[in-house]
Amino acid sequence: MSAETAAIRLTGVSKRFGQLLALCDISLTVRPGEFFTLLGASGSGKTTLLRIIAGLEQPTAGEVVVEGGSPADARRRKLLGWVPQSPALLPWRTVAANVQLLTQVNRSANPATTVDTSALLARVGLAGFEDALPHELSGGMQQRVALVRAFALGAPILLMDEPFASLDEITRFEMRHLLLDLWQSSGAAVVFVTHSLAEAAYLSDRVAVLTARPGRVAAIHDIASPRPRVPQLEDTPEFFANVTALRDSLRIAMAPESSVTR
Amino acid sequence: MKIRSLLAPILGVAAFFGLWELLVRVGNVPTYALRPPSQILRYLFTESTGFPRATYQTGADALKALLIALVIGLAFGALMAASRWFEEAAQPVLILIQVTPWVAYSASVVLWIGGGTKPVLFVATLVCVPAFAFASMTGLRSADPASLEVLRSVNASSWETMWRVRLPGALPSLFTAARFAVGLSLAAVYYTEGGALSNNGLGATGRKALAANAALPLWSTVFCSAILGAIALTSISVLERVLLRWHASQRRATR
Ligand SMILES: Nc1ncnc2c1ncn2[C@@H]1O[C@H](COP(=O)(O)OP(=O)(O)OP(=O)(O)O)[C@@H](O)[C@H]1O
Ligand SMILES: [Mg+2]
Numbered sequence: 001m002s003a004e005t006a007a008i009r010l011t012g013v014s015k016r017f018g019q020l021l022a023l024c025d026i027s028l029t030v031r032p033g034e035f036f037t038l039l040g041a042s043g044s045g046k047t048t049l050l051r052i053i054a055g056l057e058q059p060t061a062g063e064v065v066v067e068g069g070s071p072a073d074a075r076r077r078k079l080l081g082w083v084p085q086s087p088a089l090l091p092w093r094t095v096a097a098n099v100q101l102l103t104q105v106n107r108s109a110n111p112a113t114t115v116d117t118s119a120l121l122a123r124v125g126l127a128g129f130e131d132a133l134p135h136e137l138s139g140g141m142q143q144r145v146a147l148v149r150a151f152a153l154g155a156p157i158l159l160m161d162e163p164f165a166s167l168d169e170i171t172r173f174e175m176r177h178l179l180l181d182l183w184q185s186s187g188a189a190v191v192f193v194t195h196s197l198a199e200a201a202y203l204s205d206r207v208a209v210l211t212a213r214p215g216r217v218a219a220i221h222d223i224a225s226p227r228p229r230v231p232q233l234e235d236t237p238e239f240f241a242n243v244t245a246l247r248d249s250l251r252i253a254m255a256p257e258s259s260v261t262r
Numbered sequence: 263m264k265i266r267s268l269l270a271p272i273l274g275v276a277a278f279f280g281l282w283e284l285l286v287r288v289g290n291v292p293t294y295a296l297r298p299p300s301q302i303l304r305y306l307f308t309e310s311t312g313f314p315r316a317t318y319q320t321g322a323d324a325l326k327a328l329l330i331a332l333v334i335g336l337a338f339g340a341l342m343a344a345s346r347w348f349e350e351a352a353q354p355v356l357i358l359i360q361v362t363p364w365v366a367y368s369a370s371v372v373l374w375i376g377g378g379t380k381p382v383l384f385v386a387t388l389v390c391v392p393a394f395a396f397a398s399m400t401g402l403r404s405a406d407p408a409s410l411e412v413l414r415s416v417n418a419s420s421w422e423t424m425w426r427v428r429l430p431g432a433l434p435s436l437f438t439a440a441r442f443a444v445g446l447s448l449a450a451v452y453y454t455e456g457g458a459l460s461n462n463g464l465g466a467t468g469r470k471a472l473a474a475n476a477a478l479p480l481w482s483t484v485f486c487s488a489i490l491g492a493i494a495l496t497s498i499s500v501l502e503r504v505l506l507r508w509h510a511s512q513r514r515a516t517r
Contacts, residue, residue: 054415056411056414056415072417075414075415075416075417076417078416078417080415080416081415082411082412082415082416084408084411084412085408086408088406088408088409088411088412089409090409090426090427090430091508091509092430092433092506092507092508092509101412101413101426102412102413102416104426105413105416105418105419105422105423105426106416106417106418106419106422109416109417133507133508134508135508135510135513149412153416159415
């Protein structure tokens with residue numbers, strides 16, 4: 001794949017925290033518009049990898065290219081929509097104001113066409129909540145606001161760190177569907193971090209399975225289920241097969257280091 | 263709901279004055295020591311002259327000192343929040359200001375700067391700065407790391423981060439500091455006014471009354487100072503209701 005067709009390209013990325021080797025020799029390519037998932041056990045360095053892509057953390061070794069430039073460049077040009085694990089809404093800002101926060105800073109880098117945020121809020125079922133404060137919303141609603149805040153940038157890349165981890169199973173199920181809906185009309189590439197097999201199998205085009213400490217790419221799975229994906233997909237044999245394949249892959253990845261071939 | 267929350271403090275104050283009145287009348291307190299509120303009120307409304315002016319003067323100076331201290335304290339707090347080195351340099355000075363009894367040096371400040379309003383503002387501002395500086399420092403530092411990271415992800419400038427995340431997040435601790443500083447500022451203004459001869463605030467009136475052994479005017483200055491403090495604290499509460507609508511401290515329990 002040539003450099004122009006890659007949204008994100010990692011080459012030999014390693015990260016060391018003092019004595020601890022968190023990531024080891026990660027090479028990955030995320031294609032434009034692709035839904036790419038990082039699946040791994042706790043401590044496998046998923047968050048660290050996402051932060052390296054965003055330039056919030058420097059790799060110890062290796063190269064990161066985001067939209068043809070450095071991660072710092074990508075941030076300067078507002079090409080990254082960041083969705084943290086907690087919604088991280090500003091409690092004094094209304095829903096509408098929180099969603100607009102990122103377009104109000106570093107304005108010179110805003111894209112020429114603006115995203116209609118009230119339409120996005122309506123899409124995720126938050127019409128009528130524009131003037132509500134975050135503490136008046138449920139956890140799931142807050143996370144939806146955080147999603148819309150990232151999509152409001154109109155950025156070509158979205159980085160999401162277990163955005164649904166703190167939600168209950170029913171809400172998570174709804175959120176998957178909402179996220180796909182938003183993503184499909186945005187055309188952005190998504191790097192999605194999770195340790196939920198169902199989430200990975202439902203959402204992704206491709207899933208990279210990481211080993212634990214140090215994090216290495218153990219396998220990359222293609223998820224061929226056709227799009228648009230609908231909640232009923234989760235009841236199909238095909239979906240079960242994908243989940244099983246991911247589970248097996250994860251089990252091998254978590255086994256003692258010697259069994260991982262690289 | 264609204265009326266009840268207004269009624270409660272009024273009833274509380276009324277009960278306090280009632281008790282005071284009772285204590286003075288029943289307890290045989292000598293009139294040169296303590297006057298009942300009824301006499302103070304009668305004196306203020308019928309005999310006295312110059313109290314509205316003096317109260318205004320004292321209130322305005324205390325407010326000015328608070329605002330100047332807020333600005334200086336915020337500047338110090340921002341620098342301390344940004345740099346450990348600056349924090350370590352500034353902290354002992356601020357603590358020194360905080361623990362030194364200002365009563366001890368206020369007269370020297372008058373000698374140094376001269377009479378009038380200047381020494382009054384100087385002392386009152388000085389004693390209020392540490393509270394605001396420490397409150398800003400902790401407030402600005404306590405911003406949610408995840409929110410800061412969201413702003414970093416789009417390369418927001420540190421000024422934008424300050425203005426949109428850190429400063430609003432520091433408001434709760436600034437309000438706490440303001441509550442504490444109101445009393446400090448009023449006391450420092452009152453006391454320094456007493457030493458600064460050409461000033462005509464409540465402190466100067468009180469000092470003259472004390473020298474003339476006039477209990478009624480003296481207690482009237484105390485009374486007016488208390489009113490000023492009450493007005494200040496009520497204003498802070500109202501501001502807090504409006505500006506901290508989002509904060510847990512301002513939310514009523516639902517049950
Ligand atoms: N700033 C840091 N300083 C030192 N060690 C760190 C730092 N950040 C992460 N680590 C270590 O790197 C390893 C990977 O951490 P990371 O947070 O990336 O894992 P993760 O896959 O996101 O885990 P989880 O699923 O629990 O979120 C962990 O062992 C962690 O202790
Ligand atoms: Mg993590």
